[in-house]
Amino acid sequence: MIALIDCNNFYASCEQVFQPELKGKPLVVLSNNDGNVIARSAEAKKLGIGMGVLSGSVREFVRSHGLQIRSSNYALYGDMSSRVMETLEQLLPNVERYSIDEAFADVSGLSRDRLVELCQLVRRRVLRHTGIQVSIGAAPTKTLAKVANRLAKRRPELAGVCIGTEPLSFSRALEQMETGDVWGIGRKISRKLAEFGITSAGQLRDADPEWIKKRFSVVLMRTVLELRGESCLELEEPEESRKSLMCGRSFGTPLKELEDIRPALTHFVQNAAGRLWKYKQAASAITVYLSTNRFRKNIAQRSVSASVEMGATDNMLHLNAVAQRALEKVFKPGFEYHRVGVLLHDLVPVKNIPEQLFETEHKVSRSPELMWAIKNINSRFGRYTVVSASASGSSAWRARSKSRSPAFTTCWNELPVVHA
DNA sequence: TCTGGGGTCCTAGGACCC
């Protein structure tokens, strides 16, 4: 049996934990640059505000229904996520952190009653530790656990926990579910399935797996088997083997000059390097991408990237130098650029970095002592205390973020104040 | 006005080899 633990309206809930005045109110959280809606409280969903809609289109609700709006605050969400996950790990063996607000866990070998008890305990404990509500679905496979979780969320009488020990337990639910709502099936595939007359999850479960494999892919075949209760997707081992790492963002305002884009790229490289250190990995290849705003049809479009291979390194300054050269290579004047980013790939654990033939070069390209110093200074005095010189300069790239709440849990200066 | 950011996995097809 596999359980899926999912935080309810995660970003909105994080905001509400530290701003209790938001509780019970319609609330939306906006994307980077305050562009569109990426999270909604239950009350906002009830108003009919869709996922991903433009922020401009919800302004009317501010006046008519007292809709509250917040810019996204990833420092807060990331930290709250760790707290939720740590609590789960205290109570459950083999927790797989699947996303910022979801985790799978192995809950085999328990009777149905014991399982219900355990799930309710998890819910209470997470709520007490973090203030976040979670829903839990448990079933013989990951895909069915997703279905169970959906039911746990939609049926109040289940009190947030839905357990289906047999594949057949889900028959009715699958018949009422569209294929596009099944985990792993997106727009394209559900449209193609419909061409063959398969529109419900129940029909998909009953399709011939071999035919599905031939017409679609082995991926979809696995989904069919999982819907039948045959497990094809195992719990994954924790971290270790992250393969790539990305950091990039769209600008607060279009940028035309190379020198205005550099500081942004430096910032992203630095951020990426920090995460590299955290997981004790090094990158053997780097890709820089640069693009204009594809939604603005009336301007000249350009979307380019450049990749460079190198000896595995986690040296921020070296990564930045390589990234800046790649940026120079792809930059061409005459465009209004809207986004830049860096992708570190071919990651290897630092302990596996092969010895270099020329030791001196190796030393220069890694300089662990220098990185250690930077890391320590920054963790003590603030994340961007020591930066590459190329980070200075124009900060025009910084995103608009009009209504960001404080970093309540990760910054001394922004801790909530309790009046006793 | 505003149009997210960070990932994974799989497949097709080209290059290359013998």
Next chain:
DNA sequence: TCTGGGGTCCTAGGACCC
């Protein structure tokens, strides 16, 4: 007129997820 065939490796891009 004929113009191998089978294998591997790599990359780009598609599809999906939250």
